[in-house]
Amino acid sequence: MDRREAVKRISALLGFAVSGPTMAGILSGCQASQGPFRTLTQNQHDLLVIMSEHIIPTTDTPGAKEAGVADFIDAMLTDFYSEERRKSFLDGLAEVDDLAKETLGNAFMKCTDAEQFELLDKLDTEAFPDLDAMDEAERNAFEEKRRANGRPFIATLKELTISGYYTSEVGATQELHLNPMTPYRGDVPFSEVGKAWA
Amino acid sequence: MSHFLKLAKHGPSARLQSKRFMKTFSIIKNEEYDAIVVGSGVAGGWAAKELTEKGLKTLVLERGREQLHGDYPTEHKHIWELEHRGRKTPEETKTDYPNGAISGPIKHFFAKDSEQPYVEDKPFFWVRGDVVGGRSLTWGRGVPRWSPMDFEAPLKDGHGIDWPIRYEDIEPWYEYVERFIGVNGEPMNSPAIRDNIFQKPMEMNAVEKHFRKSVEEAFPGRTMTIFPMAILTEALNGRAACHYCGPCARGCSTGSYFSSQSSTLPAAQATGNLTLRPDSVVHSILYDEEKDRAVGVRVVDRVTKEEMEVKGKLIFLCASALGSTQIMLNSKSNRFPNGIANSSGTLGHYLMDHHFHVGGSGLIPGFEDRYFIGNRPASTYIPRFRNVGGDTDQPNYVRGFHYGGGAGRAGWGRGGGNRGIGASLKESLREPGPWRMYMNAFGEMLPNYDNHVYLDGEKTDQWGIPLLHMSCELGENELEMRKDMRASAGEMLEAAGAEEIYLFDRLESTAPGDAIHEMGTARMGRDPKDSVLNGNNQAHDVPNLFVTDGACMTSSACQNPSITYMALTARACDFAVKAMQRGDLRV
Ligand SMILES: Cc1cc2nc3c(=O)[nH]c(=O)nc-3n(C[C@H](O)[C@H](O)[C@H](O)COP(=O)(O)OP(=O)(O)OC[C@H]3O[C@@H](n4cnc5c(N)ncnc54)[C@H](O)[C@@H]3O)c2cc1C
Numbered sequence: 001m002d003r004r005e006a007v008k009r010i011s012a013l014l015g016f017a018v019s020g021p022t023m024a025g026i027l028s029g030c031q032a033s034q035g036p037f038r039t040l041t042q043n044q045h046d047l048l049v050i051m052s053e054h055i056i057p058t059t060d061t062p063g064a065k066e067a068g069v070a071d072f073i074d075a076m077l078t079d080f081y082s083e084e085r086r087k088s089f090l091d092g093l094a095e096v097d098d099l100a101k102e103t104l105g106n107a108f109m110k111c112t113d114a115e116q117f118e119l120l121d122k123l124d125t126e127a128f129p130d131l132d133a134m135d136e137a138e139r140n141a142f143e144e145k146r147r148a149n150g151r152p153f154i155a156t157l158k159e160l161t162i163s164g165y166y167t168s169e170v171g172a173t174q175e176l177h178l179n180p181m182t183p184y185r186g187d188v189p190f191s192e193v194g195k196a197w198a
Numbered sequence: 199m200s201h202f203l204k205l206a207k208h209g210p211s212a213r214l215q216s217k218r219f220m221k222t223f224s225i226i227k228n229e230e231y232d233a234i235v236v237g238s239g240v241a242g243g244w245a246a247k248e249l250t251e252k253g254l255k256t257l258v259l260e261r262g263r264e265q266l267h268g269d270y271p272t273e274h275k276h277i278w279e280l281e282h283r284g285r286k287t288p289e290e291t292k293t294d295y296p297n298g299a300i301s302g303p304i305k306h307f308f309a310k311d312s313e314q315p316y317v318e319d320k321p322f323f324w325v326r327g328d329v330v331g332g333r334s335l336t337w338g339r340g341v342p343r344w345s346p347m348d349f350e351a352p353l354k355d356g357h358g359i360d361w362p363i364r365y366e367d368i369e370p371w372y373e374y375v376e377r378f379i380g381v382n383g384e385p386m387n388s389p390a391i392r393d394n395i396f397q398k399p400m401e402m403n404a405v406e407k408h409f410r411k412s413v414e415e416a417f418p419g420r421t422m423t424i425f426p427m428a429i430l431t432e433a434l435n436g437r438a439a440c441h442y443c444g445p446c447a448r449g450c451s452t453g454s455y456f457s458s459q460s461s462t463l464p465a466a467q468a469t470g471n472l473t474l475r476p477d478s479v480v481h482s483i484l485y486d487e488e489k490d491r492a493v494g495v496r497v498v499d500r501v502t503k504e505e506m507e508v509k510g511k512l513i514f515l516c517a518s519a520l521g522s523t524q525i526m527l528n529s530k531s532n533r534f535p536n537g538i539a540n541s542s543g544t545l546g547h548y549l550m551d552h553h554f555h556v557g558g559s560g561l562i563p564g565f566e567d568r569y570f571i572g573n574r575p576a577s578t579y580i581p582r583f584r585n586v587g588g589d590t591d592q593p594n595y596v597r598g599f600h601y602g603g604g605a606g607r608a609g610w611g612r613g614g615g616n617r618g619i620g621a622s623l624k625e626s627l628r629e630p631g632p633w634r635m636y637m638n639a640f641g642e643m644l645p646n647y648d649n650h651v652y653l654d655g656e657k658t659d660q661w662g663i664p665l666l667h668m669s670c671e672l673g674e675n676e677l678e679m680r681k682d683m684r685a686s687a688g689e690m691l692e693a694a695g696a697e698e699i700y701l702f703d704r705l706e707s708t709a710p711g712d713a714i715h716e717m718g719t720a721r722m723g724r725d726p727k728d729s730v731l732n733g734n735n736q737a738h739d740v741p742n743l744f745v746t747d748g749a750c751m752t753s754s755a756c757q758n759p760s761i762t763y764m765a766l767t768a769r770a771c772d773f774a775v776k777a778m779q780r781g782d783l784r785v
Contacts, residue, residue, distance in 0.1 A: 055619045063624070072283075079287050121619055128617035159614035166610040166627070167283045172276065175628065176610070184442045184572035186401030193569045196609060196630040198277075 038078040045070050052161040054117050061174045064165050072164030092153025123154040172198035223506045231257040234495055234510035236480045239332020240760045241747040241767045242516035243458030248771035250471035259478040265329035267459035270449025272303040297323045304447045307336050322668035323711035330476050331458040336447040339428045339455050341381055341761035343372050343392045348755040355596045358645040361752045362724045362733030371765035379456040380434040383426030390582035397431045399424050400576045404568035405605035405633045409694045416693035425579040428456035444573030477501055479661045483529040483538050491785055492743045498661040511785040512742050512774055519748035523719040524666050527653050539737035545730050546652050548645040548721055549670045550754040552713040555704040556680050557637040558687035560696025565633050577602040582756055595678040599641035599756050605633050639683035642756040644675050645718055670710040715759050717748035735770035742783045746770045
């Protein structure tokens with residue numbers, strides 16, 4: 001472990017707030033990458049950069065874009081997805097683009113930030129409905145549809161974005177705390193730590 | 199941290215091992231060794247240490263590649279620095295490492311199924327270390343001792359043959375081993391378990407403390423404690439105390455947990471009596487009809503496939519339970535047409551494992567203001583509480599089970615299963631989620647003649663050793679026990695106020711071998727007619743042949759077995775060397 005690691009560990013331990021961009025500048029190597037990608041086309045990659053950033057946006061810490069989530073998704077699709085699942089994911093991605101054209105009159109990339117977010121949020125709400133608020137018939141209809149259509153694209157995208165983000169250097173060290181190498185203490189007030197361990 | 203690194207680079211064992219001398223076949227061939235040890239894992243490391251310290255010129259033959267202490271490629275790597283962020287690809291899972299315990303960052307320590315195949319007559323997981331150190335590098339390090347009732351059980355309930363030894367025979371050897379390897383934990387006060395010699399324990403978290411209290415209040419006679427672990431909480435013999443980085447199984451350059459590399463091999467090396475040769479696949483044991491003794495082993499070089507014979511006076515098989523049994527079955531002679539020391543016909547039979555992947559979990563409300571710092575490499579432990587006398591005795595099954603487990607707070611993974619995207623999602627995942635208590639049971643498996651391994655009649659591996667077939671399945675007693683393993687988790691979770699309790703029994707996806715505690719197949723016993731080894735791990739038929747890994751086990755108990763292999767190995771070495779020096783072995 002070099003000095004840079006040590007500094008990061010200690011700052012993670014003490015909860016120093018290093019401003020996002022500064023830290024990112026120091027650590028990065030995570031500029032939005034240019035192809036060639038292993039599975040994605042440049043256009044698909046561009047779409048995923050934007051969509052993942054809507055799911056985990058830049059706030060007081062960097063978001064999915066800076067964490068290189070689209071590259072992570074490219075790797076996952078290539079090395080972990082079966083042909084069938086890969087196709088279904090990429091079809092789902094294209095369908096969001098189609099939906100944007102249908103309902104907003106523009107390709108997803110051309111929509112405003114707010115429009116893009118609302119579209120994804122609407123898909124997310126449909127994918128994760130409040131089952132308690134449904135009556136029996138609605139619940140059955142929902143289950144049937146889910147069985148027929150499989151896991152919705154947005155759910156897979158969200159899962160990939162989250163695991164790509166929180167296992168990235170940005171997500172693990174800036175957004176969350178890296179659990180330090182230090183004598184173990186089993187039972188401490190949460191306030192002493194302040195954030196979830198990565 | 200710099201302190202740890204210094205130790206890693208300049209620690210005594212690293213220095214010794216870097217001088218390790220890989221002898222070529224031609225050099226080994228011309229020497230006769232006092233002892234040959236096959237395998238350098240948990241048992242082999244101990245045999246090497248004990249035999250060399252007693253002055254025997256000892257050759258350790260290890261089929262796996264060299265693995266120097268401190269040279270652990272994934273140790274302390276952050277998750278984003280690991281290949282595939284630490285994941286094993288579906289392809290790797292399918293062809294090489296089907297068992298879930300072999301994760302991405304530790305896979306390089308294991309044998310690939312595609313290169314070292316075996317035949318599952320019935321589903322079986324054969325998880326094999328394939329480096330110097332064997333599975334001592336990757337094991338879970340839980341080391342509860344056996345207790346008197348475990349050695350007495352077969353005689354008492356009639357399942358299996360009587361152990362030729364009792365707890366009192368092995369107790370001093372548990373103590374001897376524990377003083378050397380270092381074990382942490384806390385006194386358990388349980389009839390089912392005998393305490394180890396403990397360094398200070400690792401602390402439980404808030405919910406585990408609450409859980410312990412509720413279990414002890416609701417179920418007198420049950421207790422929950424921290425798992426006894428072969429990890430240092432205090433420095434010992436030049437090895438540093440644990441620094442709580444977390445994933446022990448990637449290797450530990452500070453030597454804070456027991457492995458052959460951190461502990462037994464450096465001690466053996468320090469005597470000057472050790473020769474260790476990696477890449478040496480032992481094919482069979484050489485038996486001399488006239489002398490009526492094992493006289494050495496046939497070895498094949500893992501890489502070049504060059505073959506040779508090596509001579510030794512004592513042979514210690516420590517190649518893991520099934521590894522040793524495979525070698526014995528493959529050692530055929532006129533006297534032993536069905537494998538060396540197999541006059542009883544029991545070699546390969548009575549294969550056992552522990553059965554697990556059954557238990558439960560539940561959300562424990564409250565405690566949101568409590569957390570922990572550091573990665574504790576230890577789970578909690580609920581020792582066996584069934585069939586230990588009085589009203590704990592069960593009508594439907596014999597023997598028992600224990601629970602590992604622990605409480606933790608839900609992490610970022612929960613975000614993928616709930617509604618919400620954007621800044622609010624990110625903010626909510628910045629906080630840890632609710633506490634969940636997990637309980638996973640490990641149960642005893644009864645010995646059964648039909649659960650066995652045997653050699654294929656035609657197919658061999660690339661070193662010319664016939665492939666091993668496994669035919670093993672759980673029996674009625676285990677299946678009955680599993681119902682209780684699941685239900686008892688539920689009642690304890692309920693007593694602790696758990697919500698959304700989830701009980702499981704993954705019988706469909708697990709199989710023998712999955713617990714990686716495979717044992718039996720060359721069992722100890724009093725009678726040469728129904729066992730392979732006597733009470734000193736010595737083959738009834740071949741007095742200079744010893745088997746001290748899990749193959750020797752007469753019954754399985756439910757405790758994690760390796761500490762018992764260590765104690766039995768040290769005890770057998772003591773016996774063997776004294777017998778040899780007295781001239782009893784005629785070698
Ligand atoms: C993930 C995991 C978790 C575990 N957790 C625990 C736990 O918490 N507690 C516990 O008690 N046990 C645990 N175990 C089991 C423990 O690792 C084994 O019980 C222990 O390693 C057995 O010791 P051994 O010396 O018999 O075998 P090993 O440690 O496997 O060593 C055998 C050695 O022999 C070598 N060998 C095999 N065949 C040959 C041959 N033909 N020629 C030359 N060399 C050969 C192998 O390459 C290997 O190095 C765990 C195992 C794993 C993988």
